[in-house]
Amino acid sequence: MSNADVVLLDLVEFVPEKDKPSAREGLGDVVRQLREGGAEVFAQVDSELLYADLHACVCPELTGIVIAHLESVAQIEEADALLGQLEDERGILHGTLEIVASLETAEANQAASQIASASSRISGLTLGRAELVMDLRPEPSGEIHLMQYLMQRLITVAGSAGVTPYGAWWRAPDRGLLATPENTGQAALRGRAIGFKGSFCVLDNQVEPMNQGFTPTxxxxxxxxxxxxxxxxxxxxxxxxxxxxxxxxxxxxxxxxxxxxxxxxxxxxxxxxxxxxxxxxxxxxx
Amino acid sequence: MSILVRRSNLMVPVTNEQFVAGAWRHGSDAITLDLEDGVTPALRAEARELVMDAVYTAGKGAAEVFVRVNKGFLEADVDASVWPGLTGIMLPKVESPEDVIEASDVLNDAERSRGIKPGTLRLILLLESANAVMRVREIIAASDRVSQVGLDESDLSASIGVNPSPEFDPFVYARGRVAIEATAAGVQPVGVAYPLTTMPRLLPGEDMLKVATDSKNLGFKGIICPHPSWIASVNTAFTPTESEVDIYTQVREVFAQAIAAGTAAVPFAGRMIDVPVDEWAKVVLATSIACQLRDTEKQTALAATSG
CATH class of the missing domain: 1.10.287 (Helix Hairpins)
Incomplete structure (x- = not known):
């Protein structure tokens, strides 16, 4: 059991289309088990499959959802309404489930301010896989120069809306499965230095460096x-x-x-x- | 082309008698008497009593004189500050256009009651939060009095929860946004290159000149100086050099000849001279003249006072 602050159960990136129905089944049990271990539990859901994904994950032990590929204010409104309905049906205090919006496209980043204030449930913003979705490929130097602009804009928008900016300042090719513990720690340190408050990671051995990097020494x-x-x-x-x-x-x-x-x-x-x-x-x- | 020359603006706590007395000797284009963060809250009432004389003293070297007021005590601070010799108010912690309108209204009243020509008092705005950065366009458009706008990056760091590290500049976006929006609105952006904004320090002249030049290259038109030792370097960095004046004088001549000869693009000194370069040449030359005038004014005042 890792020492992560949050466990994010993914229904989007790591689940092939054909496995999604079975992944949704029993998701509530997983959320409950994980919550007992002390971490907050979020589910990452698809902005286009909100109905099925939210019905699968919403339970009293869930803290909130990360909406991947979020594009528009309308999607936030849809998620907000659905969450409200499920809260009422499932005995959860109305309005408590949080939303973290993952802005991966140019449109979403352009509308970041409106998205951040579209629902009182929004507790955080992140860029998700913006550099891939928006085709901001690394230069031969390994740097993705426009990421700095996107990250700092996101942090400013989040600060302005009073929500938390999530992310780390990764350097290519460090990302996901490839990032060593040391490089994860460095990405977290750089991220904290520009205003991020925490970030996502995928391996157990990235959790501790992430926690350390985001904690003042x-x-x-x-x-x-x-x-x-x-x-x-x-x-x-x-x-x-x-x-x-x-x-x-x-x-x-x-x-x-x-x-x-x-x-x-x-x-x-x-x-x-x-x-x-x-x-x-x-x-x-x- | 009317060009505002306010390259260096020296901040002085109005309660520091010695600093106030000597401020005018350092050659800054402006002096800001601080009633806000530079004054211990316990001394605030006492500090207001000092402003009238301080405005006079600070102006002895022909610097423009501003007072940084407390946003929360706007009326009392403005009331203490609006005396002959005051150029305007530095308004910190601006969050919204309403803040600017309120300040402008308070200045309207003060101008009327103190017999100062309406609309003449200027505003320098300081933005200190992410929200202000996002709203900069509406904020600077809220009053014609706004002449300069800058980030207080130190407070902005606290506002977004950053412990600044010299290696990673957190404000590339915010600074760029302010510089572009201000320039587009005809307001001067002021500020200094990272990391001096969040970590002010005293630097040897040569290093300070480099930082000030970097600041100019970020689009800023001036620097608010926490210490007199910055001033000379800042004035130099924001003044076109002799060789720039020389080159751009030639650029204008060469371009005029080219136009006369029927072309609008001509090679000169390894560069292509076309309309934008000629336009820029006009700005550089006008800036140079404006800086000379400003420097002469200050030297004359200094000579008169010393003599």
Whole structure:
């Protein structure tokens, strides 16, 4: 059992068309089992097969869905209505199932702001396989230059809508099954440095590097705490900024430091509740 | 072609008596007296009392003088700031066009009651959230007073939850969006090349000149300077060099001759000169003249005050 924060059960990328009916059967049981292990459980569903996919996965133990190949606001509205109906039928508090929208096409990225605010269920955005779907192939250098633009735009749109941007800054050919633990960690670190909060991975040995990469390091937290203490002392003495060597730390830097500390403590709390769940101790609802 | 020359804008906490007293000697095109993040909240009321004299002092070297106000105390801060000699207000944490309209309305009232010509006070807007970045077009179009707009990348980092690392610039998109939208709207984008925005530091002149030149090449028209040591490099970087002036003067001549000879594309000094290059030459030459005028104004003021 991996230590992932979320287990995403895929009905789209890894399931051949002919196996989909059997994959949908018994999906609810899998969700329940996984949830007992402490991870949140999401299902990745197809934007064009919402009815069948949602009927298969919705149960009280499900946290939400990732909609792959999401194209339009209309699809979000469809998913929103279906989820509402299933919540009512299956004894789930109305409006609680989340949606993460995977924007893989130019149209979807163009409409990102509208999509992000199309439903109060939207809790996150990700680019999915945008570089493949949009034919943004790597250059001989291995870099996909336009991905940086798409990633940063997505992060800005997500920030603007108050939802979480998911993704990592991969470098070709690292992706999916090919990414070594080390390169996964690097992709997570780069991703965190530009504003992603977490990412998807497919192998067990990618989970820990992913978790580490997206958690502020002890060194960062130490630095942030020291900086904040010094800054606060300076402010109470009437100064507006502190100087350390040639660096100038002002109110903005103190906000950044607070963000690091808050993020680190949120990660610590989350790790503890996962450990508690694994050990069978009671865990408060998230 | 009227060109605003506001290359360097020195930020000074209005409560720092020594900084305020010396600010005008550093040769910045503008000075912004800070009532916001640079002032401890406990001193805010006291700080407002200092603004009137500080506006006068800061203007002694012919710098434009701005006051950075607190968005939450807009009326009190504007009331404390609108005195003869003030060029305008720097409005931080702008989130929406309504914020800009509100500030502009408050300035309308202040202009009327203080006998300042209506509509003359300028605005410099600072965007500090992802939401503001997405709405930049409506925000800068909200008032004719808006003369410059920039990102506060330090606060923006906190807003999107990033601990900035010098290797990975998180704001390529945001910066580009602001630069393009501002330019399209005829508003000057201001800002500095990464990572100095999120991690301001003192740099040796040569390094600062490189950063300032990079900033100009990102489309910015000026830099808000947290320290006087940035100013000289910033002014230099945003002023066309003698050799640029020389080359673009020749470009204009060569292009005029080409037109007279019946062609609109002509090779010169290893480049193809056509309409866009000639248009750019006009901008460079006009900028050069505007910078010279600005520098002369400042030197004259400095000489008069020192003498």
């Amino acid at each position: 002890a060194k960062e937290v130490d630095e942030a705490q020291n900086l904040l203490e010094e800054y606060r002392a300076a402010v109470s003495a009437g100064a507006a900024s502190i100087r350390r060597g040639d660096r100038i730390f002002d109110a903005g830097a103190s906000l950044q430091a607070q963000v690091v500390i808050n993020r680190a403590s949120a990660c610590a709390v989350h790790n503890k509740s996962k450990a508690d769940a694994k050990a069978g101790r009671p865990v408060p609802a998230p």
